[in-house]
Amino acid sequence: YEKDQFEYVGAVASAIAPDTCIDTGFPGRLGAYTCRTHSMTLSDAQTLGFTRNGMVMHQFNDQCWDTSWLDYHQSPVSLFGCHVMDPVKGVPSQNQAFRYVPEHQWIRNTPTNRCLALLEEGGVGMEACSEDRARQKWTIKYAPWFEL
Numbered sequence: 001y002e003k004d005q006f007e008y009v010g011a012v013a014s015a016i017a018p019d020t021c022i023d024t025g026f027p028g029r030l031g032a033y034t035c036r037t038h039s040m041t042l043s044d045a046q047t048l049g050f051t052r053n054g055m056v057m058h059q060f061n062d063q064c065w066d067t068s069w070l071d072y073h074q075s076p077v078s079l080f081g082c083h084v085m086d087p088v089k090g091v092p093s094q095n096q097a098f099r100y101v102p103e104h105q106w107i108r109n110t111p112t113n114r115c116l117a118l119l120e121e122g123g124v125g126m127e128a129c130s131e132d133r134a135r136q137k138w139t140i141k142y143a144p145w146f147e148l
Helices: none
Strands: 006-014 020-026 029-034 048-051 056-058 063-067 077-081 084-086 098-101 106-109 114-118 124-128 138-142
Touching: 029 077, 029 124, 048 098, 077 124
Parallel strands: none
Antiparallel strands: 006 020, 006 048, 006 138, 020 029, 048 056, 056 063, 063 077, 098 106, 106 114, 114 124
16 A cells, blocks of 8 residues: 555544554554554554545554444454455445544444444444444544654
8 A cells, every 4th residue: 555545544543532542453453542642653553544445454454444334333443455446446345444533433333334432441432323322433643754
């Protein structure tokens, strides 16, 4: 992937718990852990790249966020090899189609209209998007070494 393919690069922090970031260091799934933005590196488990075609990559290593397209409450998000439905247009598969929505601070799986939420036990999961749920609000802490 080239730099110009990314819309956002950095760590993603919870708006209600700003010292808590999405972390990919959990076996097979995303979780939430204390932010390490002071030492953010390309290989850090909290460094994420939001691509312009609507995928979220971990460490630029061809591993993308992946969630079940089935609509069940607080479904987990895992890491899986990045894949697209339409290779010519670069359209991501439905389970890997995520967008950061700045006006709501959501990270939304666009086909299902479900948003990433910080769960009570410190994990993360997908649930129906709602402006009333502060646990669905996220901010991007930009990687200082990555200029778009």
